[in-house]
Amino acid sequence: MAGDNAASGDRLSTGIEGLDTILFGGIPLGNQVVVGGGPGAGKTLLCFEIIYQNAKMGIPCAFIALEEQEKVVLNNFKRAFPAFSDVDELVSSNKIVLAGEEVAAKIQVGSDSESYSFGNVLSSMENVIRSNGAKCVVIDSLSLIKLMFGKSTVYRRYMLALSSNLRRLGVTSLLTVELPRTNRGDMVFSPEFFIFDGTIVMYQNLEEDKRAFNLEVVKMRGSNHSLSFAPYEITNKGFKVFSISEA
Amino acid sequence: MAGDNAASGDRLSTGIEGLDTILFGGIPLGNQVVVGGGPGAGKTLLCFEIIYQNAKMGIPCAFIALEEQEKVVLNNFKRAFPAFSDVDELVSSNKIVLAGEEVAAKIQVGSDSESYSFGNVLSSMENVIRSNGAKCVVIDSLSLIKLMFGKSTVYRRYMLALSSNLRRLGVTSLLTVELPRTNRGDMVFSPEFFIFDGTIVMYQNLEEDKRAFNLEVVKMRGSNHSLSFAPYEITNKGFKVFSISEA
Amino acid sequence: MAGDNAASGDRLSTGIEGLDTILFGGIPLGNQVVVGGGPGAGKTLLCFEIIYQNAKMGIPCAFIALEEQEKVVLNNFKRAFPAFSDVDELVSSNKIVLAGEEVAAKIQVGSDSESYSFGNVLSSMENVIRSNGAKCVVIDSLSLIKLMFGKSTVYRRYMLALSSNLRRLGVTSLLTVELPRTNRGDMVFSPEFFIFDGTIVMYQNLEEDKRAFNLEVVKMRGSNHSLSFAPYEITNKGFKVFSISEA
Amino acid sequence: MAGDNAASGDRLSTGIEGLDTILFGGIPLGNQVVVGGGPGAGKTLLCFEIIYQNAKMGIPCAFIALEEQEKVVLNNFKRAFPAFSDVDELVSSNKIVLAGEEVAAKIQVGSDSESYSFGNVLSSMENVIRSNGAKCVVIDSLSLIKLMFGKSTVYRRYMLALSSNLRRLGVTSLLTVELPRTNRGDMVFSPEFFIFDGTIVMYQNLEEDKRAFNLEVVKMRGSNHSLSFAPYEITNKGFKVFSISEA
């Protein structure tokens, strides 16, 4: 396996040590990364912590919550990670923009006919991102969009449009996807895993008497990455990703 | 794994010792928890016992039975748990409101066309909850709603509306879901497991010559929880959940 | 596991010793029990023997055969169990009402459009039950109704109506369901297993060089029951269910 | 397992020694038996040999070939079993009526719309059976009818009508069904296995370096039967079924 092949200036550190290690330094700037996992895997928390860690380093960020009120998302984050209570300052100082209701409203208002203009959703997202000049964006979750627009051909077209829009805006992005099964061996890759630049999957493998959390970087365009499964824990102080060192 | 990160005043005790243990103290107040299981797993009984135990501690509760006459639900509970015969007093003193027929009627009356107003169902539920100022609510079961409204996009939208409504009312809630398969390895997570705050699954694993009951907290927003599978029994005196102590 | 928690006066003995044992005394009166199994498992014979044994004890019973002429059902029973030849007297003395043709005719006459009135089927069943004041009723099989009415939402609604009707009539009932697979591990639970009060599954597990019959009480509202699989045989003198004694 | 419980005068011998043994004497007279198997299992040959053996004993028989010209079926039989060359005499003396073309024509002529009258098919079959007063009838195969009539509710209704018709005619019948998979563990039972009186399945289990033929009597109304799998071979002199003796 090759070493780091993007200069560190070309990457967005996730702020999570073990995760940066298996990413060989971070996410290549501008990449669009799908984060998939089952319920309880911590998809939303992981993405929020990356936002939080980057905002603390001074990078403007945005979190677009399509299914949840923004203050609920913030509250869940604070309850899960008491050590990150300074997140409120980051929000009030606009380093983190929390949004989504106005985007979700665009979806809710429309009928579920095929002719609904996905363009409104995209421009609504763009407004959020431009509001603080965010460099790193989370969209939580793509599964909502998938369900709202029935036909798979339509969904794929919208994903291509979303990808193209995010690239034009120049942001690095994390897009969550809900997985119906949580075991490594049962993974089925739908179109979004091919369209976007990167794929991180959070597995919950069934062991003798409990679930075990494992994270895998399946794909990361423009960079090499670890091919191993990395165990992780969700602690009061955020994510701990255990990477086995590789040459 | 982190310790308890919600103050105990922020939680609803389930009144079931072992279950509180694996929940690291109880369900965070205001959380909406999906309880999934196959036939015979005891979903309805578990939710009713939580209602019963809380009502005994003076907390007003509501049980919305969509598929069963209210008096039948009460009767089944008393027959299953003779030790809890004082449940009648809790019902007559309005600490527990048992309802559902008027909600189910709203569904039965409507045609099964897509345009049926789910709003009637929601306001009907709200009336029940307001009738005794319930703080803890059971809805048994979501699967009925799923089957009544054919399209999955519609079902998800209704679940988002239900979630938003329950949050506005400020109640802690338990929502049962029927699972077609009972084994851990066969679990498939549908949208409700992502939309709501928590997921508890009751498995019946096939062993050599019988079924074995196991319970798992898959997800609980705003709190850590045990990652282990906890065996349980249904006794004359209610549920016994066996938790392995964790640091 | 708790002991018997319904007084014996509250139960219907199945008249089959081993089955009563694993039911901890019998079926709680008024319960509606789904009996599922593959071809050759003996669903119809088991239900008929329960009818026969109860009729001999003086309890009026009814057998509603939706797919088979009544005299054919009777004949199959007599050929399978020569020791029960006195069944003819029970039929002629009206202790057992054998019916179904007029119910099935109601289904056959109707078109297979969604608007067909399931009400005719229900009132036709009610006439049969009232004809001898039956306390225990078999409906063989629900699968016919499932196939006749295409949409699963419609089927579930009809099952809820059937359940509500049987409860109003106050009868204890057994409802057979055809299972496409016969192995324990392949079991998938459809809505009827959740709607009705009890579930008994008759498995045919593949062993080295033959099938082995096993019976399981998966669910029984208002009562505890054995969690073990009970081997059974179909002999000239009726069913033999082998229960392992439990405390 | 109980012994033979139908008097031998009440049974149709299959004329195949081992098969009669596991059937505890033969097929109860008037029973309708589904014979399922994958390609190459020998369904058609087995049914034809039963016809042949019975015709030799003087019993008039009929073979209704829906997919194949009658002379082709006869030719295949003679080529597979050179020892049974006297089958020609049985055909010319009308002990065996070979038919099907006029029945199949009834199907081909009709459009594939749902309203096609299945009644024509039934009366056409009846004419064949009445032509030589056949007591034993083969219909090869039900799968053709299944495919011709799309909807499963329609197919089941036609199968009920076919069953009722055969019963009225008083014949013992064998009805072949094509199985898409040939292994014991993969068996899925469709409606015909529940509607008709008996089920014999011919498996081809995959072993290390070849297929092994096994036959199982899954169901036989009005009689007990062996529960074991019986290996079989197709030889120049007909079927050899190896039964393990049972008490």
Place this chain on the structure above:
Amino acid sequence: MAGDNAASGDRLSTGIEGLDTILFGGIPLGNQVVVGGGPGAGKTLLCFEIIYQNAKMGIPCAFIALEEQEKVVLNNFKRAFPAFSDVDELVSSNKIVLAGEEVAAKIQVGSDSESYSFGNVLSSMENVIRSNGAKCVVIDSLSLIKLMFGKSTVYRRYMLALSSNLRRLGVTSLLTVELPRTNRGDMVFSPEFFIFDGTIVMYQNLEEDKRAFNLEVVKMRGSNHSLSFAPYEITNKGFKVFSISEA
């Protein structure tokens, strides 16, 4: 297992020694044999070599290529088997007729509506066969026809018509079918495997570090055949089928 029961004059030798061995001498004259396999199994090459070997023995043959230009098929054959370069003479002397474009054109020209006349396809095939009085015919592949005509009831009807047509012409035929999976255990048999007289499946079993080729004669009307799996190789000099000798 019985010995050869068709006189050798009644069979078409495949010209491939090991294959003739497991066919107990060859394919019974006039049989229609389905040859199924995954990509790379060599279905087309095997059928073409049988044509080639027979043409060399003076038997006129036809190869109807529905998906490929005729000269491409010929070229692929010559590139795969340099040792068979004399195939050109067989083609130019009309011992082998290579066709298909005019048949495929008939399909392409028609719309994909259900009313498209499959009769044109059949008469087009007949013209090819009559052009050199072919005794052995390959149709490559049935899967194209299956996909072109959507409904499975229609496909089956066309297959019955094709079978009947080939029988009327008196030819021995090989019909290729594409299999989506290549492992023995995953085999699912669709209608064509039941309609036609014979079935040969070419498996590619996954072994430790490569695929292994195995061939099986699943069915062959009018003849016994080996029940073993026969390993095979594709060499410069054609197919090598390794048969284990049987008594």
Place this chain on the structure above:
Amino acid sequence: MAGDNAASGDRLSTGIEGLDTILFGGIPLGNQVVVGGGPGAGKTLLCFEIIYQNAKMGIPCAFIALEEQEKVVLNNFKRAFPAFSDVDELVSSNKIVLAGEEVAAKIQVGSDSESYSFGNVLSSMENVIRSNGAKCVVIDSLSLIKLMFGKSTVYRRYMLALSSNLRRLGVTSLLTVELPRTNRGDMVFSPEFFIFDGTIVMYQNLEEDKRAFNLEVVKMRGSNHSLSFAPYEITNKGFKVFSISEA
């Protein structure tokens, strides 16, 4: 296994040593090869490296990117393989034509009705190929086309048209296909694997604690090839395919 049976002048070297070895020299000129794999397998990079290596040897090539802007594809390639930075010269000297936007535009512009003219897509591709007289062409990916045109019968017809067009142009081509599962045992072969001349699959097998990359040549018309699975790595200096030498 036979040796190389196409003269080396008849082959396109892939420029990747190990891959040429298992291809027994390279891809037969004019062949159309499907390259399938899951996300992160490196399908696009492998195809681009083959283009790059051939362009360096002076052979004009084209890369048609249907889902990605051309400059993004180029950028990803340079970031993945810093050692191949001279790719820019090959592009500016027109040895490599990077295109796709105008082709994709043809798809996007059209409605998703069945009547959309796929011919525009084909002629658009032809224009790209003719622009530099490309001898080797990559189309990335067929899955986009599959999703854009709903019905499988239509997709297959378009694939036949694409194949015929590429053959007329005389180019050697690589066509990527997205696979939803990445394990060898889960492979399901859809029509494109049968229509085109060659199939290379890039697997990611799950091992104890990581994914392992393996490549297999499943099919290659007009040539023999290795039947083994070849491990591979993606390094800074391109692909390394590890072939086990065969006689």
